Amino acid sequence: MRQPWKNDMNWSDVTPKAAWLNRRQLIAGGAAAVAAGPAWAKLDYKTSALSTDETPNTLEEITTYNNYYEFGTRKSDPAANAHTLKTDPWSVEIAGLVDKPGTYDLAELMTGLPLEERIYRFRCVEAWSMVIPWIGFELGKLLEKVGTQPGAKFLRMETVVRPEEMVGQRSRILDWPYVEGLRLDEAMHPLTIMATGLYGEELPNQNGAPIRLVVPWKYGFKSIKSVVKIELVAEQPVNTWQAINAREYGFYSNVNPEVDHPRWSQASERRIGGGLFAKRIDTQMFNGYGDQVASLYDGMDLTKNY
Amino acid sequence: MTLAQSINGWLRRVPAWTLYVVFALWGGWYFYLALTRSTGIWTNQVQGLEHVVGLLALKILIAILAITPIRTYTGINLVKFRRALGVSAFFLVLYHFLVWWFLDVQTLGRVVADIIKRPYITIGMGALVLLLPLAVTSNNLSIRKLGPLAWRRLHWLTYPAVLLAAVHFVWLRKGWQLEPLTYLAIIVALLLLRVKWRRLALALPGLSRG
Numbered sequence: 001m002r003q004p005w006k007n008d009m010n011w012s013d014v015t016p017k018a019a020w021l022n023r024r025q026l027i028a029g030g031a032a033a034v035a036a037g038p039a040w041a042k043l044d045y046k047t048s049a050l051s052t053d054e055t056p057n058t059l060e061e062i063t064t065y066n067n068y069y070e071f072g073t074r075k076s077d078p079a080a081n082a083h084t085l086k087t088d089p090w091s092v093e094i095a096g097l098v099d100k101p102g103t104y105d106l107a108e109l110m111t112g113l114p115l116e117e118r119i120y121r122f123r124c125v126e127a128w129s130m131v132i133p134w135i136g137f138e139l140g141k142l143l144e145k146v147g148t149q150p151g152a153k154f155l156r157m158e159t160v161v162r163p164e165e166m167v168g169q170r171s172r173i174l175d176w177p178y179v180e181g182l183r184l185d186e187a188m189h190p191l192t193i194m195a196t197g198l199y200g201e202e203l204p205n206q207n208g209a210p211i212r213l214v215v216p217w218k219y220g221f222k223s224i225k226s227v228v229k230i231e232l233v234a235e236q237p238v239n240t241w242q243a244i245n246a247r248e249y250g251f252y253s254n255v256n257p258e259v260d261h262p263r264w265s266q267a268s269e270r271r272i273g274g275g276l277f278a279k280r281i282d283t284q285m286f287n288g289y290g291d292q293v294a295s296l297y298d299g300m301d302l303t304k305n306y
Numbered sequence: 307m308t309l310a311q312s313i314n315g316w317l318r319r320v321p322a323w324t325l326y327v328v329f330a331l332w333g334g335w336y337f338y339l340a341l342t343r344s345t346g347i348w349t350n351q352v353q354g355l356e357h358v359v360g361l362l363a364l365k366i367l368i369a370i371l372a373i374t375p376i377r378t379y380t381g382i383n384l385v386k387f388r389r390a391l392g393v394s395a396f397f398l399v400l401y402h403f404l405v406w407w408f409l410d411v412q413t414l415g416r417v418v419a420d421i422i423k424r425p426y427i428t429i430g431m432g433a434l435v436l437l438l439p440l441a442v443t444s445n446n447l448s449i450r451k452l453g454p455l456a457w458r459r460l461h462w463l464t465y466p467a468v469l470l471a472a473v474h475f476v477w478l479r480k481g482w483q484l485e486p487l488t489y490l491a492i493i494v495a496l497l498l499l500r501v502k503w504r505r506l507a508l509a510l511p512g513l514s515r516g
């Protein structure tokens with residue numbers, strides 16, 4: 001049984017530690033990494049009014065049931081295989097139509113960007129959902145920091161490619177690197193964050209460490225993991241799933257119960273954590289974030305721009 | 307005595323009905339896991355159960371296709387288990403279907419809509435429907451009534467059913483994934499093993515005559 005979430009509760013009170021232990025031992029093994037690395041201890045963050053008050057899923061649920069094909073196609077593969085990815089040091093290339101392009105060390109990239117906890121609903125295109133307490137910073141603040149140029153209309157992001165550390169990349173299930181994109185106004189929206197943590201601690205590898213996108217009103221596959229490149233571009237980029245099957249996966253991929261996917265009805269979803277006999281729940285337009293984001297799509301036909 | 311002969315001698319002492327016991331317990335064990343586990347594939351218990359049961363059914367169907375080649379190439383005779391395997395596979399597919407209906411999509415409206423709208427469901431349903439007459443006639447009375455020839459001909463439905471099941475598996479995964487494609491390849495190979503010899507030999511002289 002999950003406990004109702006309370007704001008004054010410390011995550012360390014409720015977080016099962018076993019999962020972290022392994023990771024810490026690994027880190028302790030690489031002493032240099034510990035000395036040089038940023039805060040491996042609990043992250044320093046503020047809470048946010050943008051968080052939902054719904055009960056988050058357990059750390060175990062969030063870290064053992066993942067779609068991250070770079071580590072295998074089964075939901076349990078990432079938890080089993082992702083430990084081989086080295087996330088420290090990590091750098092992110094900022095490219096394209098920006099004032100300050102360059103390759104930034106992660107810590108450098110994050111300086112001056114306050115971390116917040118954002119408890120968001122997360123809706124997978126496969127019609128299951130979770131509630132996840134991310135820690136991250138607003139992507140918009142990063143974009144302000146690096147300065148976007150007038151011609152920039154879209155963002156294009158890439159996941160790291162390291163077949164030697166990412167076992168799934170040794171076969172061509174997808175055309176690596178995984179690519180995702182956003183319209184600039186979507187990227188600047190305060191709900192859009194780059195997450196670096198989960199449950200108050202560093203992001204586990206299977207959830208996209210060390211830095212991933214989180215866009216809570218879009219299907220989960222838009223929230224690209226282990227990002228190494230952010231490029232500002234003039235043209236709408238082609239994201240990985242759209243390239244594979246444009247009839248099934250669009251660029252926008254906003255959660256929309258009225259636009260059916262050929263494989264899964266999007267009208268309802270299964271909230272993870274309810275057990276074998278849980279009732280499905282209705283899927284909300286824009287995953288329940290319509291008040292904040294619907295205006296971004298005024299005048300657009302969302303059945304065409306799916 | 308050859309190895310195959312001693313294996314056959316040992317198999318003769320195993321009654322076929324033990325397979326019903328094995329697969330009933332197996333299916334029950336999966337249900338128990340779905341009730342009590344909550345990590346890995348069991349984080350989503352309903353989908354986990356759907357998957358393991360579907361996969362077990364598919365493996366049994368493959369085993370059925372393998373019985374004849376195994377006898378041809380190794381001399382090991384498993385033919386007496388074929389009917390029990392077939393009926394077990396059918397019940398597991400039914401279990402898979404009922405989990406999908408009552409625990410996954412839950413309402414009749416969604417069941418109908420999904421069968422019509424979602425190709426991978428339509429195909430899975432096709433496989434289930436093809437297996438249905440086989441399961442219904444898998445008793446001695448039916449065999450006697452139909453006569454062995456008609457009964458055997460009816461059981462050719464197994465081949466399209468297994469193929470549909472494999473296509474269902476390939477289709478339901480996002481993109482082209484290795485695991486379902488491997489199952490499909492094994493099934494196609496097993497089917498080719500049967501078709502080739504007799505049919506082609508009969509068909510080819512026919513062609514040259516025409």
Ligand code: HEM
Binds near residue numbers: 471
């Ligand atoms: C001979 C018949 C069938 C066989 C052998 C079969 C086999 C399978 C297999 C192997 C899987 C995937 C397991 C995995 O991903 O690990 C699966 C998934 C599934 N099957 Fe079937 N199936 C059959 C018929 C059906 C029928 C009749 C339905 C419903 C009408 C159905 C609905 C589903 C669903 C909903 C899934 C899961 C899809 C998902 O995860 O999104 N299947 N089946």
